[in-house]
Amino acid sequence: MPLEKEDIEAKIPYQYPMPKDAAPEIVVPSAIPEDERIWVPQAENVCFRPLCLNVSQGYWMNLLRVRKSGVLSRHRHPNAVHGYVIKGRWHYLEHDWVAEEGGYVYEPPGETHTLVVPDDVDEMITFFQVNGIMYYVDPYGNHLGYEDVFTKIDMCRKHYEEVGLGADYVDQFIR
């Protein structure tokens, strides 16, 4: 039976170049890396693995890995956050739901919450898209500090330099 025109066309790649101003794609073969040095420490037993550090739109995609239990941080989000739990489990003091392995969480702008990893979880890994900033606060909303895509990049540069990957190792994740 002769192939229909649509069947043939279905297998033809797009015939034109990408827009001249489009940034190159990022392809990370092992999002959970083999090389431990790729994890950037941010507190004792807490580290992140950068995937996309988007300086043009002010957000970052990263894996957060926690190997301790208890309260991690209290923070406010002026912008939305998306999370996908790859391993373990966590919750917020302010909500009665639990983010479980395989689950997805949307954190709306305006949320202030206190992240807790339960005692029976040895390791938690969550894929987060954080937009804008993480604004760290005390229980009464007083400002303690912040992180944005630029402070994340600085942390990566410093760490990658120290572990011998070179400060510019982070450049592949910046768009």
Ligand code: FE
């Ligand atoms: Fe949060």
